[in-house]
Amino acid sequence: MLTKTWFEIGRYWKFMKGLFVKPEKFIVYYRQVMHELVSIGVGALGIVALTSVFMGAVITLQSAYNLVNPMVPLYAVGIVARDSIILEFSPTIIMLVLAGKIGSSIASEIGTMRVTEQIDALEIMGINSSGYLTLPKIVAGLLICPFVVIISMFLGIIGGWIAGDMSGIVPSADYIRGIQDQFLPFNIVFALIKTLVFAYIITSVSAYHGFHTDGGALEVGQSSTKAVVYSSIFILIFDYILTQLILA
Amino acid sequence: MIKVDHIYKTFGEKTVLDDVSCTFETGKVNLIIGQSGMGKTVLMKCTVGLFEVDKGAVYFDGRNFSEMNFKERKPIRQEIGMVFQGGALFDSLTVEQNVMFPLNMFTHMSQEEKLDRVNFCLQRVNLVNSNKLFPSEISGGMKKRVAIARAISMNPKYLFCDEPNSGLDPKTSIVIDNLIMEITQEFGTTTVVNTHDMNSLTEMGEKIVFIYKGKNYWEGTFEELEMSDNPELIDFVYASKIMKSMRKH
Numbered sequence: 190m191l192t193k194t195w196f197e198i199g200r201y202w203k204f205m206k207g208l209f210v211k212p213e214k215f216i217v218y219y220r221q222v223m224h225e226l227v228s229i230g231v232g233a234l235g236i237v238a239l240t241s242v243f244m245g246a247v248i249t250l251q252s253a254y255n256l257v258n259p260m261v262p263l264y265a266v267g268i269v270a271r272d273s274i275i276l277e278f279s280p281t282i283i284m285l286v287l288a289g290k291i292g293s294s295i296a297s298e299i300g301t302m303r304v305t306e307q308i309d310a311l312e313i314m315g316i317n318s319s320g321y322l323t324l325p326k327i328v329a330g331l332l333i334c335p336f337v338v339i340i341s342m343f344l345g346i347i348g349g350w351i352a353g354d355m356s357g358i359v360p361s362a363d364y365i366r367g368i369q370d371q372f373l374p375f376n377i378v379f380a381l382i383k384t385l386v387f388a389y390i391i392t393s394v395s396a397y398h399g400f401h402t403d404g405g406a407l408e409v410g411q412s413s414t415k416a417v418v419y420s421s422i423f424i425l426i427f428d429y430i431l432t433q434l435i436l437a
Numbered sequence: 438m439i440k441v442d443h444i445y446k447t448f449g450e451k452t453v454l455d456d457v458s459c460t461f462e463t464g465k466v467n468l469i470i471g472q473s474g475m476g477k478t479v480l481m482k483c484t485v486g487l488f489e490v491d492k493g494a495v496y497f498d499g500r501n502f503s504e505m506n507f508k509e510r511k512p513i514r515q516e517i518g519m520v521f522q523g524g525a526l527f528d529s530l531t532v533e534q535n536v537m538f539p540l541n542m543f544t545h546m547s548q549e550e551k552l553d554r555v556n557f558c559l560q561r562v563n564l565v566n567s568n569k570l571f572p573s574e575i576s577g578g579m580k581k582r583v584a585i586a587r588a589i590s591m592n593p594k595y596l597f598c599d600e601p602n603s604g605l606d607p608k609t610s611i612v613i614d615n616l617i618m619e620i621t622q623e624f625g626t627t628t629v630v631n632t633h634d635m636n637s638l639t640e641m642g643e644k645i646v647f648i649y650k651g652k653n654y655w656e657g658t659f660e661e662l663e664m665s666d667n668p669e670l671i672d673f674v675y676a677s678k679i680m681k682s683m684r685k686h
Binding site: 313314 | 522523597
């Protein structure tokens with residue numbers, strides 16, 4: 190078990206080392222990055238929007254439900270909802286959702302290329318296959334995920350506002366006051382740092398699992414599952430580490 | 438000429454290639470034949486560097502390919518075209534983009550020049566009006582032809598075909614075999630074909646290497662094969678009723 194873990198860690202670092210070499214042709218990589226930006230970013234917007242609006246609504250309603258003390262002003266619900274969404278929900282939960290969507294897609298795409306010898310075809314041509322297939326995905330993930338998370342923050346806060354106002358639990362004026370009160374811009378910076386780390390984890394871990402698929406269709410499915418599971422685990426571990434390092 | 442010099446390859450405890458030496462001659466179709474699981478594909482993959490050999494060396498026109506690192510191998514790799522068993526076409530690219538792919542990566546040709554070259558290669562494999570189709574929209578035989586077109590797009594010196602007829606009907610197989618022969622003669626490539634199809638053997642076997650239990654059991658021309666009394670080779674080549682009846686005659 191321990192030997193296998195060390196083997197996987199070693200192989201992952203070797204794989205990473207192979208990515209950062211000079212591209213065969215910069216323009217081809219650039220086009221790939223543009224393609225991945227659409228695939229990773231635009232492709233995920235629907236699920237991100239839906240999750241964000243409803244999670245924002247639920248966070249607001251639950252915060253209001255728990256803050257029943259008359260000593261606590263109603264606008265505190267806005268503060269709690271805003272900070273929960275910015276600090277934890279958007280960068281972590283949304284990236285966990287993306288780990289499922291993007292991670293499985295990357296692993297199955299590269300895994301299928303492996304079992305159908307498309308990766309061998311790249312290598313025969315003299316192309317650094319790991320770099321060609323993975324680097325554009327990592328770069329695109331790093332570029333687009335912060336925007337996706339910012340959109341999620343915005344939609345989450347809007348969702349909370351709509352839910353509070355529609356249910357009559359948190360009036361609009363209190364909610365808007367709450368989301369503006371004691372706002373720390375650094376929280377956004379912290380959330381974006383986390384997003385960048387998580388984006389790197391999702392794209393690199395998923396590509397690694399896809400690239401080292403061995404066998405057939407069954408193994409492609411297994412790689413896809415592994416990609417999601419390991420990406421999620423590492424996101425949670427690094428969430429704790431980054432919070433400890435930056436906020437504690 | 439490609440020279441395979443005393444190569445060994447093991448996977449775990451299993452020795453797949455055991456001291457294999459052979460030569461693949463320039464301007465000829467060199468066939469690697471043998472039963473499934475005897476090491477044909479491993480020999481081909483070791484030759485092109487997809488598997489690293491444990492011992493021994495592979496020489497491409499005197500250049501020791503096995504000793505080179507990834508960067509040093511690049512110029513030789515660009516002289517290699519390979520047709521994989523399943524075609525290995527890129528699913529997300531059209532036929533045209535597949536054939537154009539190596540040109541995009543390694544040449545500075547203009548878009549027009551690249552299109553001309555792609556159309557020439559596709560015409561050469563008798564594929565017209567298929568440029569905009571995706572691999573999922575074409576038949577198995579067409580996929581093989583696109584794979585051949587992609588393999589020859591960079592004017593390769595060495596052409597490798599891994600079971601080019603697998604999954605094809607006998608008529609289409611003959612078309613593919615003839616195409617490989619014509620390309621070999623036309624471009625003077627060193628062509629290596631991995632097969633266990635006896636039709637291919639009779640159609641295009643100029644130089645034959647018979648792999649049995651990971652060893653080069655027999656090597657020679659088609660005429661020499663017909664005269665051979667090597668029991669394993671005879672057992673393999675004349676396994677089918679058709680081939681047995683051919684031998685009687």
